[in-house]
Amino acid sequence: MKIALLFILYYNIMNLNPFTYKSLEILKEQFDELNLDIPVSQELGVLQKNIITQNFTIPNRLSIQPMEGFDSHEDGSPGELTLRRYKRYADGGAGLIWVEATSIAENCRSNPHQLMLTEQNLEKFRDFVSIIRARSNQTLKSLGFEDKCVLIIQLNHSGRYSKLGLEKFPIRAYHNANLDSAIMVSEKDGKVISDHELKELEDLWVEKAILAKKAGFDGVDIKACHGYLISELLSARNRKNSIYGGSSLKNRTRFFLNIIKKLNLKVSANNDFIITCRLGIYNGIPYPNGFGVKEAENQAFPAETDIKEPIQLIEQLHKLRIRLINISAGNPHYTPHLTRPYDTPLKGAQLPEEHPLYSVNRIIKLTSLIKSQIPENMIIIGSGYSYLRQFAGYIAAGLVQNKMVDICGFGRMAIANPNFPRQLFQNGIIDKNKVCITCSQCSGFMRQGKNTGCAIRDPQYKK
Numbered sequence: 143m144k145i146a147l148l149f150i151l152y153y154n155i156m157n158l159n160p161f162t163y164k165s166l167e168i169l170k171e172q173f174d175e176l177n178l179d180i181p182v183s184q185e186l187g188v189l190q191k192n193i194i195t196q197n198f199t200i201p202n203r204l205s206i207q208p209m210e211g212f213d214s215h216e217d218g219s220p221g222e223l224t225l226r227r228y229k230r231y232a233d234g235g236a237g238l239i240w241v242e243a244t245s246i247a248e249n250c251r252s253n254p255h256q257l258m259l260t261e262q263n264l265e266k267f268r269d270f271v272s273i274i275r276a277r278s279n280q281t282l283k284s285l286g287f288e289d290k291c292v293l294i295i296q297l298n299h300s301g302r303y304s305k306l307g308l309e310k311f312p313i314r315a316y317h318n319a320n321l322d323s324a325i326m327v328s329e330k331d332g333k334v335i336s337d338h339e340l341k342e343l344e345d346l347w348v349e350k351a352i353l354a355k356k357a358g359f360d361g362v363d364i365k366a367c368h369g370y371l372i373s374e375l376l377s378a379r380n381r382k383n384s385i386y387g388g389s390s391l392k393n394r395t396r397f398f399l400n401i402i403k404k405l406n407l408k409v410s411a412n413n414d415f416i417i418t419c420r421l422g423i424y425n426g427i428p429y430p431n432g433f434g435v436k437e438a439e440n441q442a443f444p445a446e447t448d449i450k451e452p453i454q455l456i457e458q459l460h461k462l463r464i465r466l467i468n469i470s471a472g473n474p475h476y477t478p479h480l481t482r483p484y485d486t487p488l489k490g491a492q493l494p495e496e497h498p499l500y501s502v503n504r505i506i507k508l509t510s511l512i513k514s515q516i517p518e519n520m521i522i523i524g525s526g527y528s529y530l531r532q533f534a535g536y537i538a539a540g541l542v543q544n545k546m547v548d549i550c551g552f553g554r555m556a557i558a559n560p561n562f563p564r565q566l567f568q569n570g571i572i573d574k575n576k577v578c579i580t581c582s583q584c585s586g587f588m589r590q591g592k593n594t595g596c597a598i599r600d601p602q603y604k605k
């Protein structure tokens with residue numbers, strides 16, 4: 143009791159915003175006080191309804207978001223801790239498991255232990271998929287779901303956040319004054335990828351997607367968020383004399399859409415493989431280096447939102463038969479609170495000026511705005527709910543009920559408490575003693591290049 147009081151006192155003095163809401167009513171009062179119109183519902187049945195995309199039926203409306211664990215073997219295949227993490231997710235009961243950022247090549251890994259899919263380790267990935275699928279289907283059946291789990295893998299090029307071994311090896315889409323200092327390269331140093339290299343990478347991405355299908359995944363995510371290569375190209379207005387950059391959105395989306403077009407022809411002609419993306423719709427970086435931001439000079443930080451371009455991109459994706467998109471925002475290396483709202487920042491980092499519930503509200507509202515402006519048969523997955531702790535399921539239900547999103551994806555909650563779907567479906571509430579407390583330690587492990595997990599809830603990582 144004394145410790146709890148000291149904790150609250152410390153947070154008040156430091157002007158931090160610890161999550162101290164003891165009941166849903168008190169949380170709703172806080173929403174009202176902050177003028178946030180976030181829907182809440184305790185009718186959890188909506189989360190147990192299936193939803194169809196292409197030839198697949200996703201059993202329920204909860205998804206595990208992709209989260210790098212940096213625990214692969216050197217060859218990029220899933221390691222023991224990787225398997226452990228996904229077994230835990232599979233035992234939890236989410237209908238969709240979105241496997242973490244997996245590198246398309248050695249020189250664009252974000253860590254020497256980031257997953258990487260190759261011809262040589264394909265069999266190991268195949269074993270991994272079959273174990274997770276069997277386990278997840280068993281769980282879903284035991285929870286009363288008739289449909290089978292859906293497994294998607296995220297393929298990524300880490301772009302300016304690439305490493306060779308432990309050394310930074312930035313491969314940039316363009317010189318970005320807002321971001322270059324963070325990776326400690328000047329305008330002159332570091333590599334800006336050429337048009338020729340990008341052209342070759344389009345085909346590499348397709349090769350890797352074919353491997354993903356062979357490994358048994360149901361779909362592949364062409365990662366376009368969080369400041370990595372594709373998302374950086376989306377804002378590459380300052381990439382000069384290039385067919386992949388400049389002021390026109392057509393040029394800035396060319397690389398991404400070329401990959402999707404090629405995949406449609408080579409991997410998903412019969413709708414039997416999901417082509418999808420995790421799309422960053424707003425990164426908060428002021429124009430001209432931002433995406434989803436107001437096109438005006440001298441914007442304050444984070445820049446005002448303007449989702450005209452993200453909507454145009456999603457319309458293009460829809461024309462290319464994409465029917466599932468996982469929405470995210472922010473750049474975890476630059477604007478982490480836009481991606482994953484938190485109470486405690488990374489060691490040495492500042493707390494954002496805004497209340498974390500504003501950050502939660504921003505991504506919820508942007509996602510629902512997108513949803514309201516695109517064709518109805520595009521399934522939208524939302525992100526950024528873990529801050530809401532044990533009440534997150536009620537906000538998820540409110541959002542799905544109000545058609546503001548179709549599926550709610552959980553990141554840090556799943557690391558801390560992989561059984562959260564089971565708890566919701568069976569007990570009607572997520573166990574408050576097991577939730578993520580948004581302490582940023584999992585992100586801290588990533589920054590230090592360590593195996594990633596929950597230092598608070600999981601004995602494996604407490605040490």
Ligand SMILES: Cc1cc2nc3c(=O)[nH]c(=O)nc-3n(C[C@H](O)[C@H](O)[C@H](O)COP(=O)(O)O)c2cc1C
Pocket residue numbers: 207208209210211242243296367368420470481482483525526527528529551552553554555584585588594
């Ligand atoms: C440790 C860690 C690793 C992550 N790795 C990825 C990743 O591989 N790919 C990705 O798209 N997002 C990644 N994310 C972002 C999450 O998928 C998610 O969008 C974010 O944590 C916000 O959701 P939450 O509030 O439920 O945690 C990662 C987040 C964390 C904390």
